[in-house]
Amino acid sequence: MFYHRCVVANQRYQAQLVLPEIGIDGQAKLAAAKVLCVGCGGLAASVLPYLVAAGVGEIMLLDDDIISLSNLNRQILFTEQQLGEYKAKVLAARLTQQNPTVQINWDLSRFNLETGLPIVAGYDLVLDCSDDYATKLAINFCCARLAKPWVYASVLGWDGQVALFSLQNREQPCYKCWQIKAPQATASCSVSGVLGAAVNIVGSYQASLALQALLGNFAQANRLFIFDLWTLEQQQFELAKRQDCVFHGDNLIHEWTQPLLNWAQLANLANIRLIDIRTLAEWERGHLPAAEHITIGRLIAQAPQLFTLEQTLVIYCNQQSLSLLAVENLRHLGLQAFVLNGGYQAAIQQIQQQQ
């Protein structure tokens, strides 16, 4: 039986076993590898069939989204009959059919800063098939923390980008070293559109980089590959570590720790400044004890003069959308800033309950 399985495996992978970069040893590395794929949309549909075909041992698919008609121009493994079904589940079934020797698992969990670390710890490599900046940052954070390689990919319009971040030590660049600021909403597919063929070419590069990393080859790591499918240009650029990137220090603080604090948690914090960024009229009608009033415009424009790195800044508005914006800006400056969860209204309710 064992002999039979070996013969079947050799036949299945014959065309890549003869590649000097793979061979028997490389194939064994692929078979032992465990890969986490975050997102099951267009990129996943392009990259995963190649990893499954190549005989990667185990793949976990994470996505909580369902298939919709507007996905089908680029998420080419889904059909109209599957509309409304979970992407991860459908993709897992499809990939298992393609190569039953690969262990395919799926889960509807969302990948974020809170859930990510224990998940990533169980895998050798992460594929970024997500379509939003927050998820890419969460992957970067977890992989930097755990020194796990990941393959970033993004597509928009006719354009694509892909890069393997090796993260084997703190001197190697990460995603945040290069993508310093959050892209605007126009940088997402739902706003600016996307061409299926662009997704496919990026997915092929992503698959090649992933397989190389699993084989232990990082020669192409830490380079950004860019494609413009309209002009048919492609170019690559070396990425360098940014000296002040917060992802590489011992003190991976502020920027990607959970930004929300509840009113009750404030009592445990030292050196705190509680800041009300609502309008002056709202402030005068009532505000939280020990708070100070600073308009959001002044807060952002004069932050370096107003605050120090040692202070813990807790920002509140009426709910929390404006405070999130303020905190994002403050954290970008390296300040320890948090949003008061639920804003003024929620805090008032908590204070009343305590009394």
Next chain:
Amino acid sequence: MKISLHGFGSMRALRGIGFEFVAPLTVREFRAYLQTQLSIKPGFSELVILLSSCAFANNEQVLTEDTLLNKDQLLNVLPPVCGG
């Protein structure tokens, strides 16, 4: 010193645009200068916003904000791309 631009993707409209400078400047300063120049050009308002999250690269590497631009060169403008 002349800095010429080569935009990718949503920054394609910047191709062929160039600026003369008499003194060296950092990438950060160049970005701010470019935003000011484009903000007075009709039809470029969206690019001005996008520019704040673009990266600049020479033909070999992505440049940090503190990189000094001190000779004639082509700068690639790499827009943020965040879809999948």
